[in-house]
Amino acid sequence: xxxxxxxxxxxxxxxxxxxxxxxxxxxxxxxxxxxxxxxxxxxxxxxxxxxxxxxxxxxxxxxxxxxxxxxxxxxxxxxxxxxxxxxxxxxxxxxxxxxxxxxxxxxxxxxxxxxxxxxxxxxxxxxxxxxxxxxxxxxxxxxxxxxxxxxxxxxxxxxxxxxxxxxxxxxxxxxxxxxxxxxxxxxxxxxxxxxxxxxxxxxxxxxxxxxxxxxxxxxxxxxxxxxxxxxxxxxxxxxxxxxxxxxxxxxxxxxxxxxxxxxxxxxxxxxxxxxxxxxxxxxxxxxxxxxxxxxxxxxxxxxxxxxxxxxxxxxxxxxxxxxxxxxxxxxxxxxxxxxxxxxxxxxxxxxxxxxxxxxxxxxxxxxxxxxxxxxxxxxxxxxxxxxxxxxxxxxxxxxxxxxxxxxxxxxxxxxxxxxxxxxxxxxxxxxxxxxxxxxxxxxxxxxxxxxxxxxxxxxxxxxxxxxxxxxxxxxxxxxxxxxxxxxxxxxxxxxxxxxxxxxxxxxxxxxxxxxxxxxxxxxxxxxxxxxxxxxxxxxxxxxxxxxxxxxxxxxxxxxxxxxxxxxxxxxxxxxxxxxxxxxxxxxxxxxxxxxxxxxxxxxxxxxxxxxxxxxxxxxxxxxxxxxxxxxxxxxxxxxxxxxxxxxxxxxxxxxxxxxxxxxxxxxxxxxxxxxxxxxxxxxxxxxxxxxxxxxxxxxxxxxxxxxxxxxxxxxxxxxxxxxxxxxxxxxxxxxxxxxxxxxxxxxxxxxxxxxxxxxxxxxxxxxxxxxxx
Numbered sequence: 001x002x003x004x005x006x007x008x009x010x011x012x013x014x015x016x017x018x019x020x021x022x023x024x025x026x027x028x029x030x031x032x033x034x035x036x037x038x039x040x041x042x043x044x045x046x047x048x049x050x051x052x053x054x055x056x057x058x059x060x061x062x063x064x065x066x067x068x069x070x071x072x073x074x075x076x077x078x079x080x081x082x083x084x085x086x087x088x089x090x091x092x093x094x095x096x097x098x099x100x101x102x103x104x105x106x107x108x109x110x111x112x113x114x115x116x117x118x119x120x121x122x123x124x125x126x127x128x129x130x131x132x133x134x135x136x137x138x139x140x141x142x143x144x145x146x147x148x149x150x151x152x153x154x155x156x157x158x159x160x161x162x163x164x165x166x167x168x169x170x171x172x173x174x175x176x177x178x179x180x181x182x183x184x185x186x187x188x189x190x191x192x193x194x195x196x197x198x199x200x201x202x203x204x205x206x207x208x209x210x211x212x213x214x215x216x217x218x219x220x221x222x223x224x225x226x227x228x229x230x231x232x233x234x235x236x237x238x239x240x241x242x243x244x245x246x247x248x249x250x251x252x253x254x255x256x257x258x259x260x261x262x263x264x265x266x267x268x269x270x271x272x273x274x275x276x277x278x279x280x281x282x283x284x285x286x287x288x289x290x291x292x293x294x295x296x297x298x299x300x301x302x303x304x305x306x307x308x309x310x311x312x313x314x315x316x317x318x319x320x321x322x323x324x325x326x327x328x329x330x331x332x333x334x335x336x337x338x339x340x341x342x343x344x345x346x347x348x349x350x351x352x353x354x355x356x357x358x359x360x361x362x363x364x365x366x367x368x369x370x371x372x373x374x375x376x377x378x379x380x381x382x383x384x385x386x387x388x389x390x391x392x393x394x395x396x397x398x399x400x401x402x403x404x405x406x407x408x409x410x411x412x413x414x415x416x417x418x419x420x421x422x423x424x425x426x427x428x429x430x431x432x433x434x435x436x437x438x439x440x441x442x443x444x445x446x447x448x449x450x451x452x453x454x455x456x457x458x459x460x461x462x463x464x465x466x467x468x469x470x471x472x473x474x475x476x477x478x479x480x481x482x483x484x485x486x487x488x489x490x491x492x493x494x495x496x497x498x499x500x501x502x503x504x505x506x507x508x509x510x511x512x513x514x515x516x517x518x519x520x521x522x523x524x525x526x527x528x529x530x531x532x533x534x535x536x537x538x539x540x541x542x543x544x545x546x547x548x549x550x551x552x553x554x555x556x557x558x559x560x561x562x563x564x565x566x567x568x569x570x571x572x573x574x575x576x577x578x579x580x581x582x583x584x585x586x587x588x589x590x591x592x593x594x595x596x597x598x599x600x601x602x603x604x605x606x607x608x609x610x611x612x613x614x615x616x617x618x619x620x621x622x623x624x625x626x627x628x629x630x631x632x633x634x635x636x637x638x639x640x641x642x643x644x645x646x647x648x649x650x651x652x653x654x655x656x657x658x659x660x661x662x663x664x665x666x667x668x669x670x671x672x673x674x675x676x677x678x679x680x681x682x683x684x685x686x687x688x689x690x691x692x693x694x695x696x697x698x699x700x701x702x703x704x705x706x707x708x709x710x711x712x713x714x715x716x717x718x719x720x721x722x723x724x725x726x727x728x729x730x731x732x733x734x735x736x737x738x739x740x741x742x743x744x745x746x747x748x749x750x751x752x753x754x755x756x757x758x759x760x761x762x763x764x765x766x767x768x769x770x771x772x773x
Contacts, residue, residue, distance in 0.1 A: 002390075003363065003389070006392070010257075010281075013284075021260045021410075025255055026255075028250070031250040033056065034062070036048075036055075037061050039068040057081065058246065058248030059245075059249070060086055063075045067090040068093065072219040072220070073221065074241050075221070075244045076226060076229045076243070077224070080249070081224075081249035083222040088120055088123055091103045092127065095153060098181070102152070102153060103180070103183070105186070106185050109352065116186070134147070134155060136157045137157055149172055163485055163488070164485040167205055170209050179215065182220060183206070185233075186223075188221045189232075192232070192422055193677055194677075197424050198491070200423060201433075201451075204238075204438070209442065225375040229243060230243040232421050251385070252391060255390070255393070257395070258407050259394050259395065261396070263729070274368050274369060275301060275305050275368065277396055278396050282305075283313055290363045291344075292364040294309075294346065296350060297350070297368065297369050302350055303532065316345050319343065325350065328511070353383065359383065361389070363389065363391055363392065367381065369400065370397075370400075399736050401661075401662070401665035405724050421672060424704050424705045425451070429702030435459050435463070440478045440485070444469075444476040445475055467480070468480050489516075491516075497514040499513075499547065502537065518593075518619065521594075521616045524551075525616060526541060529554070529558065540552055544616060557602060563595070565596045566591065567592040568683070576626075584761070587624075588622065590621070593619045594619070597614055598612055623699070623703045626697075626710060627696070629686065629693050630692040630754070635652045635754070639745060642753065647744075647745055653684045658738035658740045658751040661680065662722075663680055664696070665721070665737075678696055679697060681694075721755055722755040732746055733747035
């Protein structure tokens with residue numbers, strides 16, 4: 001079947017008919033061309049034409065011309081629109097003008113770095129430019145690293161390696177830093193939240209080193225999907241940018257399908273497993289020869305879906321692979337190669353393949369659950385149809401409230417502009433770590449600032465008192481015996497990953513993967529089932545101090561799902577506003593997290609097959625938060641109105657938990673953040689204010705100001721939560737709306753009334769209902 005026949009078949013097939021919620025066809029778009037800019041070297045233009053590119057797309061010509069005029073550029077166009085040419089040609093031209101010119105290409109992942117190096121090398125070879133292009137990351141052999149430092153015209157790396165492997169050893173990279181003309185930052189939209197805040201400080205350090213060696217590189221950025229690219233690029237770098245966002249590239253037609261699994265418990269709002277539904281849909285696609293990529297929100301889901309697909313498609317089992325973080329380099333590279341060469345029929349991935357890695361020509365993408373932003377939806381769906389052919393994109397909803405809200409409002413995803421990316425480059429936890437790293441690299445002069453941060457001197461003095469730095473008459477020098485960059489992770493709070501060691505074969509130990517510090521208690525606790533490439537492993541021993549999990553291969557009919565206990569203590573607060581019934585405050589909190597138990601979940605039925613305790617240390621975190629304080633009389637009044645009989649003891653806890661749950665569901669829809677970046681909790685009686693409270697806090701030490709952004713949009717969030725609960729199909733509360741099941745009071749009515757008080761308070765204060773910009 002061709003794509004049109006396949007979509008018609010899926011819509012008419014009995015097994016899918018009740019599941020297809022909405023289908024939209026997005027028409028093909030023709031190309032808009034422009035001549036080569038006059039600023040481009042004529043020989044380069046002729047070389048490009050000989051490679052089969054007679055003309056440039058309009059956005060390519062605009063961006064190349066701006067770059068060649070010395071402007072910092074940010075190019076924002078769809079997937080597979082030829083953005084890489086907008087930075088490769090300026091780099092090649094500068095190299096032709098100055099043989100000593102060097103460039104640094106930054107990509108957010110090692111996989112993308114490797115892929116782009118191959119693409120740049122192919123173009124350089126085709127133009128006979130003679131460029132020496134090398135990847136420098138954690139997988140680069142020691143024997144190759146000296147050659148990269150000495151001879152690399154273009155060094156392709158990622159922010160993590162720049163941070164810990166290049167800048168601390170800048171004296172070994174003198175040729176690069178003395179002659180650095182360009183820094184390329186690709187996939188700009190990924191640099192938000194924690195990662196983006198870290199990158200901003202990594203770039204502050206990079207610019208210090210460049211200034212020391214006498215260079216002032218030009219910055220060229222690209223991204224597929226983002227709402228505020230110019231603002232983000234300028235916050236990341238502290239430099240002005242020219243925006244190019246009118247794409248001239250063609251695109252094939254696309255069918256976007258919203259797929260909602262059927263209800264299996266209507267009164268509870270519980271739907272059929274999205275993983276099993278994806279396996280059902282995937283089997284139909286694969287049996288028709290449709291090359292498909294599946295995106296899942298977690299590693300466990302990736303491995304489960306891979307297992308189910310292989311079971312449903314035994315004839316193609318060896319052509320179905322999983323791809324996620326934690327795999328060893330040779331595994332990742334082989335899967336990427338097999339995808340490009342068309343050897344694989346399907347790949348099941350986390351967002352690791354969301355970015356611009358060349359994975360060949362795929363015809364369909366299947367997304368399991370809302371990934372957290374419109375930008376990610378566009379990126380993941382754009383993985384199919386990269387050769388301008390008609391393609392299919394499916395969004396399969398889970399029972400999660402956010403998914404159900406969005407699958408019922410397809411216009412939110414298809415008609416709304418992508419969200420803006422937020423960073424907090426002056427987060428004190430992140431900033432202080434990078435000032436340490438910067439001092440290790442080069443001593444700070446008295447009075448020197450770190451980027452645009454106004455209080456650099458105060459942090460330097462604090463580090464002197466902590467005996468990390470030594471102050472002389474003119475400078476602050478690194479004094480500690482430690483190596484600071486090795487203790488700073490750019491992507492999360494933990495300093496060290498846990499390695500997973502297979503001890504199945506006697507006398508042989510094999511490292512099969514790794515898990516970050518905060519995820520370890522939930523994924524590789526003792527007695528957990530860890531899944532890797534579809535193979536189950538039983539965690540026999542978890543060595544916390546050694547950062548190891550020792551596992552054995554096993555075949556069982558269940559997987560494990562861990563649960564954690566969270567406690568919130570208020571450290572400092574500010575009174576934002578208050579009404580007759582609700583008070584709103586913000587400030588800093590101490591967060592205590594502890595994994596407490598795990599459940600055994602049957603693979604086929606997803607039934608609870610048992611449980612066990614988890615005994616691991618508690619993790620603490622100081623972060624930013626907001627909280628709502630309710631007048632106790634309000635809760636009494638609500639309970640009296642919704643209950644026919646006197647409310648039972650302890651009713652307030654369920655009402656507050658339901659409000660927190662519903663607001664937590666919709667908040668990521670209105671502020672661009674990952675689901676784990678902000679969390680909601682409730683407390684029947686705040687130990688500080690002696691009132692019922694709902695808290696929401698940032699999931700990173702020091703905070704990313706997401707809670708404050710949520711406060712700015714509180715009316716919109718409360719309205720969305722109210723609509724979510726009101727329109728949910730359950731009878732009286734379910735995991736998709738209130739999170740409360742079998743409540744002793746009418747929980748839906750109580751939640752609606754309590755959210756109504758929040759809305760009333762917002763309107764009294766006259767707060768805007770518009771979402772964040």
